[in-house]
Each structure stands twice: as C-alpha cells, then as structure tokens.
Amino acid sequence: MNITSVDLTIVVVYIIAVIIYGIYKSRNVKNSADFLVAGRSLGLFTLVATVVMTEFNTATMVGYSSFGFQAGLYSQLILLAMFIGFLCYTFVVAKRWKRINATSIIELFELRYSKGFRLLTTFMIVTLLLFLSPAYLRAVGLIFSSSLGISLTTTVIIISGTVLIFSVVGGLMAVAHTNTLSFVITLIALPLVWYFTKSHAMELGGLESVFSAKYLSLNPTGMWNDEVMPFSFICSTYVLMFLIYMQSPWYAQLMTAAKSEKIAYSSMGIGAVLIVLVYGFSIQIAAYVRVGFPDLADPQLALAMAINNWVPIGVAGLMLAVILAIGQTTMGTIWNNIVSIASNDIYKRIFDTSASEKKLLRFSRITTLVIALFTIIVSITIVDQVINVLFVGNIIMASLFFPALGGFLWWKTGERAVWITTITSIIVGFLSVILMNQSPNYNINDWMFLYYVVIMPAIIIMGIIISHFEKPSEEYTIKRTRFFEKVGTPWFGKKAYLKHVESTNLKEI
Secondary structure: OOOOHHHHHHHHHHHHHHHHHHHHHHHHOOOHHHHHHHHHOEOHHHHHHHHHHHHOOHHHHHHHHHHHHHHHHHHHHHHHHHHHHHHHHHHHOHHHHHHHOOOOOHHHHHHHOOHHHHHHHHHHHHHHHHHHHHHHHHHHHHHHHHHHOOOHHHHHHHHHHHHHHHHHHHHHHHHHHHHHHHHHHHHHHHHHHHHHHHHHHHHOOOHHHOOOHHHOOOOOOOOOOOOOOOHHHHHHHHHHHHHHHOOOHHHHHHHHHEOOHHHHHHHHHHHHHHHHHHHHHHHHHHHHHHHHOOOOOOHHHHHHHHHHHOOOOOHHHHHHHHHHHHHHHHHHHHHHHHHHHHHHHHHHHHHOOOOOHHHHHHHHHHHHHHHHHHHHHHHHHOOOOHHHHHHHHHHHHHHOHHHHHHHHHEOOOOHHHHHHHHHHHHHHHHHHHHHHHOOOOOOHHHHHHHHHHHHHHHHHHHHHHHHHHOOOOHHHHHHHHHHHHHHOOOOEOHHHHHHHHHHHHHHHO
16 A cells, blocks of 8 residues: 555554553543443443444454455445344343343353353353454454555554553553544544545446446345345354344443443443444445455555545544544454453452452553463464354353243243353354365355254254243242342243242242
C-alpha cells in the first residue's frame, strides 16, 4: 500500500490517543472488581461501543468481506445469523447474566451444577481464549504489516504493546472506555470508505457488470447448493451463531459490567443493529472492489485494495486506525476475560482463598502481562491458520450450549446430562472433522451442516432425555432452587419449580 505521511500520522495519533485515554480512565481503578468488570458501572453508550467493537473483529471482517467479493449483495444474508443470535441473547439471557453478576461465565456452572463441572469448563474456556487471542492478533497483524510494509513481528508488538499499556493499568475499565474512541472512529471511517468505493464502482459500470442477477439480491431461492456461496452454508451459520452466542464468555462478562439490567439488555439489542451495519459496509465495500479488480487472486485482500486505490489521503489513515482499533478492542476484551478466570476461578479459589483486594489486583495485572507475552509469542510462532483456530474454538463454544441455556431456562436440566452432552459434543466434533478430512470430497460446508444442524441438535435432545429421567438429590434440588431465585423463574418446568419453592417454604414455617 502507498501510505502517505498524513495517513501514517493519523495512525500514530490514534495510538497515542488510545494510550492516554485508557490510562486516564484507569485512574478510578481501586480494586479487582474495577479491573475485571469495570466496577459494574458501564453506561449504555460505553457498553454498546464495547459490545460492537468486541464482535467486530478483524478475522471475521476479512472473512465476511471476502464473501462480498465472491457473492455480492446476496452474501449479506449471512448477517441475519448475527442479528438473530444477538436478539436471542438480548431477550433470553442478557438480564439473567447480569443477575448472576459474576466476574466470569464459569461461576454459572458451579451455581447451577457442581464444582467438578466448573473445573471442566474452566479448562475448556481458558484453552479457548488462550488461542483465540493469538489468532485475532495474527489476523490484524497480517493486514497491518502488509499495509505499512513492516514485519509481522514488529506489527504484533506494536498492537499488543498498545493494548497492554492501558490494560495492565485499568483492565476492563480502560478497555471499555477506549472502545468508545475506537467505535466513533469506526462509524466515521467505514461509511467514508464505502462511499468512495461505491462511487468508483458506479463509474466503472456498477455491480451488474461483474455479478449475475442472483448475487444482487437477498433471495435464497435456488441457492441451496450454489457454487460460490451455498445457502446451506448460510443456514449452518444461523445455527452456529445461536449455539455459540448464548454462552459467549466475553458477553457474559460485559453484562456483569453493566450498570443495570436495563443497560445490559438494551446494549445487546442496539449492538445487534450496529454490528449488522458495520459488517454490511465491509461486505458491500468488497463487492464494489470486484468491479475494478475482478481478477483479484485473494478475495481477503478486497478491503486493502479499496483503501490502497480508491480512498483519498486521510481516509486511508482513518481506515488503518480502524483496523488497528478492531484488533485492539477484541484482544483487550479477551485478555480481560482470561484474567478474570485466572484471578477468581483459579488463583483465589485454589491457591489463595483469603487473598486481599490489593493482592488480587496485583495478580490480575501480572497475569495480564503474562498473557500478553504468550499472545505475542504464539501469534508469531505457532498460530499459522487463523481460520482453523476459530474453527476449533466454535466446537468448544457450541459444546457448552446445553449446560448454559438449559441451565438458565429449564428446571429439570440435570448434572449428569450436562457432563454427557459437553464431552460428547467435543469428541464427536473433533472426530467428525478428522474423519471427513480424510475423504477426497471433504468440504467445510458439508461438515458445518452435519455438525451444527444435525449432530448438535441430536446431542441437545439426548441431554433433554437424560435430564428427564435423572433423579436429582435433595442437595442438587436445593442448589437449582437457589439458582433460579437468583436469575429468575425458569421458562420450562415453572410449575415444578414453584411447587418446590412452596413446599420448601411450608417446611421452613
């Protein structure tokens, strides 16, 4: 890319501004709750910005924009999956996560089930987050290094160092407030890039010159096995998004960080609309790029081509700042999520149960530094296939769907059932990948449909059947009663729950 001194200055100014603003907002961090969940004080605008910038990550942005280059406006159907996933989260679990008010998702699994299941999920989620962070960092590093013409190692250190400076001081408090700055820049830069790209494309003949009619509308009729972007793949994505959003560890933590239930609820609803908007811009920009560069070898380079060729000086710098911001915000949130689990679920519960607030805060900051170093090393040396890492992460996330949603909504969800469904989901997920990968006709779209649309629902039904026949102990029954008193009445099995509460109260009287 031909980056001018003006564009480079904008990027440098952004980095300095983020660091200063993050440190400034960290002045109110006095204890571990401030560091890990922003003192449970985030207002609506800050939380909306954090939700949007956490979801709007570089790997997905590049992936979705490549869909736009290949399948035009039709590919925007995939955004409906995100919208549905976020709306379901909003109406089903946002307030319930806030009522738990935990510092991490893992607390749910002990409150609802047992310490043993909490240990299993701790291992699963820490593994997931430790490798997601380097994957996202490598994705943004590859784009940024090629844009500025510097090495990947240098780029990774610049990005990680920027995040680390304010994260180690202020934790989620700093991350959330710097997200607002990144959010504003994103809402300015993306529409500008879209406008200039569309203008150039229209001058060259418009989308009709490179796409057939079926790729210029959102009509899925006859597209089930389309050679470019089969609707079966989009359908699988709908199911996948629903399966992984409900127990997403970073959103659970953000709901806890909200000032109130209403803010938690509203932030996800507003975020759903804005996330579709920003990804929609990315997809359309890539589609317009194809008008000028129909022979582009790698569709993932579509955004870079737009910035390099069709965007004026200054706007290119803003867009590079956005790419940097996307990487920083997602990484900062994930780091803080890992630190929350390490501090409260591992250090305080296992190694030092009487740790003071001062000691816990110091441990959290040291852990942030260690995780940053781990992320840098792994992103440079090990994480070679970003998509494969995200692929594995989705299997882990989906395997926790029944324990999380079943735990929130159904009175009879049993402990034995969640153990069996979780372990079965992981084993079947990885075995199916290995077996299908050995086939000469292996196709990722076929695997996604088989696993997420066929196998996962079957495993969930198995969990429902097992739960129905489980005979819970009195101790477990009391435990789940207390859980629902905390998060709200279950949607299913409400009569049984209320009957148990009534009978318990009568016994107490």
